[in-house]
Structure formats: structure tokens, C-alpha cells
Amino acid sequence: MRERLPGLFAAVLAVAAVAGCSSGSSSEPAAGKTLITVADLPPTTQQNVRQQFLDQVAAFEKDNPGIDIEPRESKWEAKIFAARLAGGQLETVFQVPLTEPVGMVKRRQVADITGEVEKLPHATEFDKRALAPATDQAGRIYGLPTSEFALGLVYNRELFGKAGLDVDKPPETWEEVRAAASAITKKTGVPGFAVPATNNTGGWIFTAMTYTFGGRLQQEAGGKAVATFDTEPARGVLGLLKAMRWEDDSMGTQHLRNAADLAKDFAAGKVAMMIATPSSYTEFATQFGGTPEVFGMAALPSGGTPATLLGGKVAVVSPKATAAERAAAVKWIDFYHLKPKYDPQFAASVAAAKAADQVPIGFPYVSLYGETVAKPVIEAERKHANVPVANFRPYETGVAAQEFVTEPAVAGQDTYAALDTAVQAILTRRDADPAGELRKAEEKAAAALDRAQR
Structure with missing residues (x-):
């Protein structure tokens, strides 16, 4: 199943995938620049969200003057993926459900980005459970999680x-x-x-x-x-x-x-x-009129095995991407998807904006990083919490010891x-x-x- 992030602001930040590849690009890069395409540009019917996405693209290009991004409205569709890849129409970076990378790696439909990932901030501090769905048995990395949830x-x-x-x-x-x-x-x-x-x-x-x-x-x-x-x-x-x-x-x-x-x-x-999921609190409080103090959350009970179902999305890179395109693509993934999860100052600004819009903030989520990185981010976010944080502690304690198992692939x-x-x-x-x-x-x-x- 897919988790829906609440509210306009969440939609801006969780807009899916990045993509770019020379094989699927309709433009030529400027001299000395690397061009990548970016999937999941919001449609014109969502003009505010679309503009904020484009603003993020502009900010990235300003910070990385050697990279040009071409945003696209295309989205992941399992039925046409193979044809788009074969026809050279696939974006360099795109986002897929957490269930997909295992099969895609076996079919060589995504690029090995281990070298690029190793250069990222806090690369050694990812939670291995979060990386597992896009990591092969040899430890090679073929994607980066952008959002994950545990029941x-x-x-x-x-x-x-x-x-x-x-x-x-x-x-x-x-x-x-x-x-x-x-x-x-x-x-x-x-x-x-x-x-x-x-x-x-x-x-x-x-x-x-x-x-x-x-x-x-x-x-x-x-x-x-x-x-x-x-x-x-x-x-x-x-x-x-x-x-x-x-x-x-x-x-x-x-x-x-x-x-x-x-x-x-x-x-x-x-x-x-x-x-x-913990985010179900959002609908509970804002859509269905539930009383916040009544809501409690625990880890999924055990029938003998401490485990829970893990869902979410992963950003992956086209196998046709050049070395320069792979590097640019991973930089974009880091800028757009990962920074809010390891930068406390940025995370606090996001949380403040959500709270100002009366979007519930402060319930737990599956962090992509280990405690050293995750804890300061969570603390920064929770300074703006507007949910009963203590009511989620049984969940946080229990899920830390559970195995994350992905949905049927x-x-x-x-x-x-x-x-x-x-x-x-x-x-x-x-x-x-x-x-x-x-x-x-x-x-x-x-x-x-x-x-x-x-």
C-alpha cells in the first residue's frame, strides 16, 4: 500500500523522484555542464506545488552551477517501465516503490551508485535497515530511500x-x-x-x-x-x-x-x-475529528518474530546514465530528499512551516539514518510538535528492535x-x-x- 503524506507542504517535500539522463533528455546541456532530467514535476493543475518544486530546482542549480536539471511530469508506471528504458525515454533518476529495487537490480535496470553514495554527508550513518531494499548481497547500493513507514x-x-x-x-x-x-x-x-x-x-x-x-x-x-x-x-x-x-x-x-x-x-x-502507520494520526485529528489525547501508538505486536511491514519509496538511477550524470543525480537526491533528514536547521524550518499550516508535526517516522544523525533532527522538529508526542513512545521503543520486511515484490x-x-x-x-x-x-x-x- 502507499502512504499519503498530509497537506500541501508535505506534498512539496515528498514529491517523488529525481531523474535525468542523456538518453532521455530533450535538451542539450550547455558547454561544460551536465544535464539531468527530473521526474515527478507536479502538473499545472497544482500550480503552487509545481512552482515550489521548480524553486527547489533553481536553488540546486545555483548551488551546483555545473549541473542543469530538466524537470518532467513523468511518473513511475510498472507496465511501461521496460519499454521506456529500452527506448531511451527513462529519466536518469526516478522514484519507485520500496518493493521494486530487488527485481530491478537482478534485471540490471538500475545503476550501481555505491561510489557516489559513499561521498555523501553522513554516508556511513545510514540505518542499514533503510538501505536494505536497494542493497544487494555484496553490499552494493542501487538506490536511496526517500521516505519509509513502518506499521x-x-x-x-x-x-x-x-x-x-x-x-x-x-x-x-x-x-x-x-x-x-x-x-x-x-x-x-x-x-x-x-x-x-x-x-x-x-x-x-x-x-x-x-x-x-x-x-x-x-x-x-x-x-x-x-x-x-x-x-x-x-x-x-x-x-x-x-x-x-x-x-x-x-x-x-x-x-x-x-x-x-x-x-x-x-x-x-x-x-x-x-x-x-504513525502518520494515520493526521487523518485521525484533522479529517475525522478524533481527540488527540486519546490516540496511542505501539509497535506491531509479535507472534514470535519482532518484525513489521516496511513501505515507502526509493530514488534510483537509470543504468544508461554516464558517470557524470550519476554523480549529478545523486547530488540532487541528496539536496532534495535527504538534507531535511540529516540537517537539523533545515528540518526545523520544515517543521515550523508545517505547524504554521496546522499540519500535525512530531509523530515518529522511520529515519533513514542512525541515532547520531536522526536524534538532532527529531529534536529540532519536535520543538514545533503539535501532537501528543508521549503517546507514541511505545511505538518508538518497540520499532527500534524490529526487522523491517518489505511488501511482496x-x-x-x-x-x-x-x-x-x-x-x-x-x-x-x-x-x-x-x-x-x-x-x-x-x-x-x-x-x-x-x-x-x-
């Missing part, structure tokens, strides 16, 4: 208190989630826990839960990704949901919601716990769609068999995986 457990502190639970010690395991959900439902009548089950969001959350049991939904066989749904970890997840739904009666009666529907119900106090949305049906069956039919539902979902996903890899 966790969101909970209603007020309902926890009414049920006699410690609001500062949320569940750390799924058995504890089950016990807390049961207690909340018995004491308040409110469903203690809920998961979405439609629009691919059921499969998304199911995948994250499976990771915490040590499972994976895809494996490689014969050089291709294959669906592996009917496994002990996956059956464990469906078994847990079935027990909470039919034995404990702690999940309510509405089971055909998507993630947005569930977030709205959570903000209204109609659900006590759900799985979401091939036909991810089709995988989630197939798993939606398994989640729906378990929550709506008492006689649904976890193993049987997983086998049926696996058959659906297998066909999609086959089509995607032809």
Missing part, C-alpha cells in the same frame, strides 16, 4: 483506561492483543480490535501480521516469485482472527470495511485497536486482493477453514504472479 498498533487510550488496562503499556504480543480486546469489549461494549477486509487493505494488514509470525507471502523458485500462502505463520494469523471473532466476540460485526472506513470508526471511538496488489477474500471468509463465516481459504487465495495469486512475470 504499528494504534489504540484508544480512553477505552484502555475504561477497561482497567495500563494506557502506557499497550500489548506487545498478539496474545496480549487478544486479551486486551476481550477485556475492552466486555467492559465497554466496543469492539476491542478490527482489521480491514476490502480494497486490498485486508491483504495488506494480513501480510504485516504474517511477518510477525515469521512468515512470508512470496518466495523465489526457479528464478521467479511464487505465492506461499498456506503456511504455519499464515494459518496462525487467520486462526487468531477466527478465535477473536467467533470465540471472544471482540471484533464486532462490521467486517467488510477498507482501511479508510476503519480509521474513521477508530476516530469515533467505535474500535479500540487497529493496525496503521511481484504483483503486490493482486496478492493483497487474493488475501482479502481469505480475511473476509474467516470474519464472516464461522465454519471457514484457515488452510482451505489460504489455498484458494494462493491459487488466485499464482495466476497473477504468472502474468506479471511473463
